[in-house]
Amino acid sequence: MHQFIVRRCLYSLVTIFILSLTIFTVVRLTGDPALLMAEPGARPEDLERVRMQWGLDRPWPMQYLSFMQNVITGELGKSFNYRLPVSELYLQRLPNSLQLALAATLISILVGVPAGILSAVRVNTWWDYVGTVIALLGLSIPGFWLGLVLILVFSVWLEWLPTSGTGDWRHLMMPAVALGWYFAASLLRLSRSSMLEVLRSDYIKLARLKGVPEFVVIGMHGFKNALIPVLTLAGVNLVVMVNAAVIIEVIFAWPGIGRLLYEGIFQRDFPLVQGVVVMAGFMIVGVNLLVDILYAYIDPRIRLTK
Amino acid sequence: MRAIIPLLQMTMLLVVLAVTPAAGGTSTPSPAPQKVVPKGKMVLAWHVNIASRWLDPQEHDGTASPDNFTTALHDALIKNNRETLYDHPALAERYEFAKDAKSATFWLRPGITFHNGEPVTPADVKFTFENYRGAKADVLKGKTERVEIVDDRTIRFVFKEPFLDFPLIFGTANVSGAGWVVPAKYYQQVGPDGYKQKPIGAGPYKLVRQEPGTKLEMEAFEGYYRPVHVKQFVMVGVPEAATRVAMLERGEADIIYLVPGELIERVQKNRKLMLAPVLSGSWWLDFPGFQDPKSPFRDKRVREAVSLVIDREAMNEAEAGGMGRISGNWINNDVQYALEWPAFKRNVERAKQLMQEAGYPNGFTVDWVTPVPAYYSRGERIIAQLQEIGIRARLQVMERGVFLQRLQGGLKEWPGVQIILNGSRIGGSWANWYEAFFKCGGFSSRDRICVQEVDAKFARYEASIDPEERERLAKEIQREILENYYFVPVFRHAFVNAIGPKIAAQTWQEIFPTITTGYAFPWEDIKLKE
Numbered sequence: 001m002h003q004f005i006v007r008r009c010l011y012s013l014v015t016i017f018i019l020s021l022t023i024f025t026v027v028r029l030t031g032d033p034a035l036l037m038a039e040p041g042a043r044p045e046d047l048e049r050v051r052m053q054w055g056l057d058r059p060w061p062m063q064y065l066s067f068m069q070n071v072i073t074g075e076l077g078k079s080f081n082y083r084l085p086v087s088e089l090y091l092q093r094l095p096n097s098l099q100l101a102l103a104a105t106l107i108s109i110l111v112g113v114p115a116g117i118l119s120a121v122r123v124n125t126w127w128d129y130v131g132t133v134i135a136l137l138g139l140s141i142p143g144f145w146l147g148l149v150l151i152l153v154f155s156v157w158l159e160w161l162p163t164s165g166t167g168d169w170r171h172l173m174m175p176a177v178a179l180g181w182y183f184a185a186s187l188l189r190l191s192r193s194s195m196l197e198v199l200r201s202d203y204i205k206l207a208r209l210k211g212v213p214e215f216v217v218i219g220m221h222g223f224k225n226a227l228i229p230v231l232t233l234a235g236v237n238l239v240v241m242v243n244a245a246v247i248i249e250v251i252f253a254w255p256g257i258g259r260l261l262y263e264g265i266f267q268r269d270f271p272l273v274q275g276v277v278v279m280a281g282f283m284i285v286g287v288n289l290l291v292d293i294l295y296a297y298i299d300p301r302i303r304l305t306k
Numbered sequence: 307m308r309a310i311i312p313l314l315q316m317t318m319l320l321v322v323l324a325v326t327p328a329a330g331g332t333s334t335p336s337p338a339p340q341k342v343v344p345k346g347k348m349v350l351a352w353h354v355n356i357a358s359r360w361l362d363p364q365e366h367d368g369t370a371s372p373d374n375f376t377t378a379l380h381d382a383l384i385k386n387n388r389e390t391l392y393d394h395p396a397l398a399e400r401y402e403f404a405k406d407a408k409s410a411t412f413w414l415r416p417g418i419t420f421h422n423g424e425p426v427t428p429a430d431v432k433f434t435f436e437n438y439r440g441a442k443a444d445v446l447k448g449k450t451e452r453v454e455i456v457d458d459r460t461i462r463f464v465f466k467e468p469f470l471d472f473p474l475i476f477g478t479a480n481v482s483g484a485g486w487v488v489p490a491k492y493y494q495q496v497g498p499d500g501y502k503q504k505p506i507g508a509g510p511y512k513l514v515r516q517e518p519g520t521k522l523e524m525e526a527f528e529g530y531y532r533p534v535h536v537k538q539f540v541m542v543g544v545p546e547a548a549t550r551v552a553m554l555e556r557g558e559a560d561i562i563y564l565v566p567g568e569l570i571e572r573v574q575k576n577r578k579l580m581l582a583p584v585l586s587g588s589w590w591l592d593f594p595g596f597q598d599p600k601s602p603f604r605d606k607r608v609r610e611a612v613s614l615v616i617d618r619e620a621m622n623e624a625e626a627g628g629m630g631r632i633s634g635n636w637i638n639n640d641v642q643y644a645l646e647w648p649a650f651k652r653n654v655e656r657a658k659q660l661m662q663e664a665g666y667p668n669g670f671t672v673d674w675v676t677p678v679p680a681y682y683s684r685g686e687r688i689i690a691q692l693q694e695i696g697i698r699a700r701l702q703v704m705e706r707g708v709f710l711q712r713l714q715g716g717l718k719e720w721p722g723v724q725i726i727l728n729g730s731r732i733g734g735s736w737a738n739w740y741e742a743f744f745k746c747g748g749f750s751s752r753d754r755i756c757v758q759e760v761d762a763k764f765a766r767y768e769a770s771i772d773p774e775e776r777e778r779l780a781k782e783i784q785r786e787i788l789e790n791y792y793f794v795p796v797f798r799h800a801f802v803n804a805i806g807p808k809i810a811a812q813t814w815q816e817i818f819p820t821i822t823t824g825y826a827f828p829w830e831d832i833k834l835k836e
Binding site: 031032035036043081082083084089092148151152155156159162163164165250251252253255259260262263266267 | 354355357358359444498499502503517518519520521542543544545546548549552553555556558708710711714749
């Protein structure tokens with residue numbers, strides 16, 4: 001087990017290294033940020049001054065080393081645009097993103113899991129067809145469109161909810177639904193297929209043969225086992241929602257991490273983009289590592305596989 | 307009515323220019339303030355994210371965006387205000403510009419303070435100027451010999467040579483931030499980065515709280531020398547246009563900026579809301595390297611044919627809901643010495659005839675038409691119109707930063723036969739436009755356009771300290787550019803904003819009264835309905 005954990009940690013470090021190198025290179029391919037930082041009439045020497053001030057005149061390997069040093073110290077560099085440490089900006093926005101992601105995850109679980117289970121239990125009936133349609137709509141309706149429709153209906157026409165920004169639960173409702181909708185659909189599909197697989201297994205057949213009531217078969221034996229991959233996906237979805245709700249956060253003017261990333265991209269704010277992406281990488285790799293370790297703990301076959 | 311407004315603005319501008327002393331003048335003090343108790347809350351939905359650097363006039367980037375924030379948090383010695391281009395007395399109750407244009411003296415208002423209660427002193431003005439590192443810093447500092455503190459309310463700028471444009475550069479908010487006074491002691495204490503987080507100024511509103519990038523919460527500064535009417539003022543960054551409009555409809559925002567074409571009708575139909583189509587930047591066609599013997603645009607007849615085939619009315623209708631303006635000049639008419647020029651007419655038959663005379667009866671191929679990002683639909687319209695005289699072209703799209711980089715890279719970045727659909731809004735003087743976009747070696751024109759005889763006239767303009775001669779040369783140069791079709795003006799677009807029902811205003815011009823910025827201003831004058 002110990003060896004397994006060490007090996008997985010090393011894989012995670014390699015993943016983070018490749019991610020950091022990729023994002024470092026990709027942001028630099030977008031062009032020279034000095035042009036956006038200097039005044040429009042800047043002369044070549046002014047641009048050079050800006051590059052020197054921000055260390056952009058140094059060779060890329062040196063810049064990369066500085067970036068990694070900043071990652072290790074936890075500061076993540078200083079934003080070109082805000083003149084603040086990226087970690088400070090990130091931590092300022094993190095509670096908003098967590099709030100939104102948790103609400104969206106809750107909605108996606110509350111909608112996706114029961115609908116998926118119902119579709120599986122009532123397979124090939126109209127319950128199942130309704131579930132399939134919901135899944136199809138959830139996966140195909142773009143979040144930005146759904147967000148705008150929600151604003152139009154619930155804010156402008158019905159005047160029930162505020163259009164945007166943060167505040168109480170009413171501010172959270174529409175962005176959480178718009179964000180959670182897609183994930184609800186994916187959970188629905190996974191719950192359905194997982195439940196169908198469980199319901200076809202031998203121990204369920206045995207339970208039925210023994211005359212165990214149907215609600216106990218489904219609720220106690222089927223549901224619990226079908227839920228394992230579903231909750232794993234929900235956990236990964238949560239991390240994705242925290243870090244990548246760019247469009248929803250822009251539409252609802254929600255001051256979260258996704259919007260911070262959007263701002264960074266538009267301003268060619270290299271440290272900001274790098275910092276946000278690396279933090280997202282840490283979270284996703286961290287969650288996956290945790291899941292791997294938990295699986296290995298539960299199922300010895302995993303840790304013994306080379 | 308739409309046609310009358312620009313005329314009225316122009317008339318007011320001419321009156322202002324006529325009475326504004328270019329040199330050797332003094333300004334008159336403003337009237338004493340009335341006692342007003344600020345009340346209520348006003349929300350502005352800003353159309354992009356809010357960059358903290360816009361809160362520090364010391365790093366003014368020479369564009370229009372910082373205006374919206376500096377005019378709320380800060381104040382200048384002299385400034386553009388309503389129809390006054392640059393010398394409205396603000397923190398300075400009066401100023402005197404020497405007849406030889408070699409010095410300018412400012413007298414501060416008595417009893418003015420910053421938001422932290424510290425008095426605004428000549429030492430703060432001196433620090434502000436000397437520490438300034440934004441747009442035009444090199445010009446201002448290069449021509450200034452010294453800044454003298456005369457007494458506790460008087461400060462004098464002494465120039466190395468006659469510096470006729472000093473008040474214009476110093477006093478125009480979207481040109482330079484050198485005159486927008488910051489508290490020296492506080493600025494040095496917190497440093498430039500700390501200042502951007504908690505800026506203290508002498509403007510009508512003081513910052514209470516900032517959420518970097520997304521929100522500014524401000525409160526009326528009761529120590530301001532003019533009455534401030536609204537107590538709480540919130541600026542919130544809302545990048546999505548449909549959300550901004552919904553906020554206005556719901557009453558969550560009172561003023562919103564930038565209503566795009568597809569949402570204009572929706573706002574127009576809502577009787578509670580008011581559209582505010584502020585005339586903004588001018589758009590024109592630029593032919594990089596047209597002097598090359600191989601370029602078809604070397605022939606004036608071809609450039610004229612291009613001008614004749616452009617359907618400016620259609621462009622204005624489609625791109626600005628008809629609320630822009632078909633102007634004859636590529637330079638906005640709200641800057642000093644801008645030339646009024648009749649709008650160019652569309653005449654496709656004459657254009658075809660000119661193409662034939664120039665030896666292109668079947669037209670030719672243009673490698674790329676490149677509009678300023680992200681106004682691609684405008685480029686597409688130009689391409690469609692050029693086809694009427696056989697000019698075939700493709701649209702080139704690129705990211706804004708890349709576009710700026712290529713403009714600064716000069717002619718080598720625009721090989722072959724190319725057309726740039728350029729657009730800009732620059733304040734102050736016509737010369738700022740010329741220097742940026744036409745002058746050989748200019749920061750945006752580089753070597754794309756080099757007409758030596760015109761540049762020689764511009765050098766004479768710069769050297770002259772005689773206002774009459776300068777005006778004559780300015781107009782001569784502009785005429786020459788237009789008569790030769792070196793640039794082909796297209797239209798002046800409208801920056802369409804909207805006002806909600808809480809704001810006390812009969813017409814949108816009460817909230818956007820100025821011809822010198824596209825934003826609502828002056829903030830202290832805006833009132834809420836009872």
